[in-house]
Amino acid sequence: MEAARRQSRALRTREQILAAAVEVMVGHGYAGLTMQRVQTAAGVTRGALTHHFSSMRELAVAAVDYVAAAQAGEIEAAVADAGPAELIEVLHEVTRRPTYVAGLELWVAARTDPELRAALRPGARQLGRQLREPLLLLVGDLDDERLEVFADGLLSLLRGLAVGGVLRDRPALEKAVLAAWLGAFGAQATTGAG
Amino acid sequence: MEAARRQSRALRTREQILAAAVEVMVGHGYAGLTMQRVQTAAGVTRGALTHHFSSMRELAVAAVDYVAAAQAGEIEAAVADAGPAELIEVLHEVTRRPTYVAGLELWVAARTDPELRAALRPGARQLGRQLREPLLLLVGDLDDERLEVFADGLLSLLRGLAVGGVLRDRPALEKAVLAAWLGAFGAQATTGAG
DNA sequence: ATGAAAACAGACTGTATGGTCTGTTTTGTG
DNA sequence: CACAAAACAGACCATACAGTCTGTTTTCAT
Numbered sequence: 416m417e418a419a420r421r422q423s424r425a426l427r428t429r430e431q432i433l434a435a436a437v438e439v440m441v442g443h444g445y446a447g448l449t450m451q452r453v454q455t456a457a458g459v460t461r462g463a464l465t466h467h468f469s470s471m472r473e474l475a476v477a478a479v480d481y482v483a484a485a486q487a488g489e490i491e492a493a494v495a496d497a498g499p500a501e502l503i504e505v506l507h508e509v510t511r512r513p514t515y516v517a518g519l520e521l522w523v524a525a526r527t528d529p530e531l532r533a534a535l536r537p538g539a540r541q542l543g544r545q546l547r548e549p550l551l552l553l554v555g556d557l558d559d560e561r562l563e564v565f566a567d568g569l570l571s572l573l574r575g576l577a578v579g580g581v582l583r584d585r586p587a588l589e590k591a592v593l594a595a596w597l598g599a600f601g602a603q604a605t606t607g608a609g
Numbered sequence: 610m611e612a613a614r615r616q617s618r619a620l621r622t623r624e625q626i627l628a629a630a631v632e633v634m635v636g637h638g639y640a641g642l643t644m645q646r647v648q649t650a651a652g653v654t655r656g657a658l659t660h661h662f663s664s665m666r667e668l669a670v671a672a673v674d675y676v677a678a679a680q681a682g683e684i685e686a687a688v689a690d691a692g693p694a695e696l697i698e699v700l701h702e703v704t705r706r707p708t709y710v711a712g713l714e715l716w717v718a719a720r721t722d723p724e725l726r727a728a729l730r731p732g733a734r735q736l737g738r739q740l741r742e743p744l745l746l747l748v749g750d751l752d753d754e755r756l757e758v759f760a761d762g763l764l765s766l767l768r769g770l771a772v773g774g775v776l777r778d779r780p781a782l783e784k785a786v787l788a789a790w791l792g793a794f795g796a797q798a799t800t801g802a803g
Numbered sequence: 804a805t806g807a808a809a810a811c812a813g814a815c816t817g818t819a820t821g822g823t824c825t826g827t828t829t830t831g832t833g
Numbered sequence: 834c835a836c837a838a839a840a841c842a843g844a845c846c847a848t849a850c851a852g853t854c855t856g857t858t859t860t861c862a863t
Binding site for chain 2: 516520526536591
């Protein structure tokens, strides 16, 4: 609808800006995400930046969507390649990355920012839908209700571990925690003890 | 060491400032925590504010310690009153509160702020220690390693649910998730289905 | 009571920020 | 090749911010 008359050069700079925004967010946090830093990192002028993103929040949201799309792609690819058995490991690896934790900064900030909240919701829902099927394969036969508990708990666990990882780094413990969750639902993890 | 020669009036205003800081953080988020707002909410001048907290981060950290202490007190009281059986419910209730989620904003922001990280670590460790004993009572006999997995997983789960609660509100699902975690370790929850 | 130190008051400053605005260049189209 | 619209350039601005500084008042030990 809006990308209809978008030119190739524009797409390239847009990409540069988004990549730079992610880079800044990862390096300086959400609080340190400023237009100045983004335009410098992207090698782009203020005019170009504001032309593509008319407000800071718009840029922030676009940046999160950007990484979310990349992560969704990674996950999908991993499932296609290795099957659902390795899904958990991939999810754990992805959610441990600074980009994901940076995204969580936006997530919690959305508590007091309705527009941000509205912008973030679709991505979160989509991830849930994307995981439903491979998780079902992983865990065998489960009624819908139990599956929802399993999936939601898994994602919550991953989020909580990602937050926890900021203050301490204990990957082996995290793997044990995940294995326990899977075990509770009769699924085997491929997570070897670290 | 520093509270030695502190006068009673000073303690009162310090309390006002901290309460106001929490109020502002809850209402406007970490990004919206400004000295202007705090001094207005506290009914205190800039001079008083800076006299007690010489930097913004110092105030933020003190505010988080302030709520952490209050929460620790609540948890301890709940355990003393109702026993470890209701511990989970209390923890869930506490971590669902806006004050806790606001604290998580600081937590994730600490990723790119070493001083903040250093300031937050003690509180997190202390909570873990505080919960070890009642959780052990709750779950029966468990070797140290399994207990650590149980406790860390529980806290991670609660954190993740708290973050998730920003975008959606499904308390019943959350309770089911927690019940599943407890069940995996042979503990019974008192959580009735909502 | 008194004097020194702590507590508070409030004006002030330098700076960084998001956003705007006017122009210039590049692109696609007829 | 013309020409309109999109893309970009970069100076500019109002504002809000954290932190400082100089005074005044309150507290408390003596």
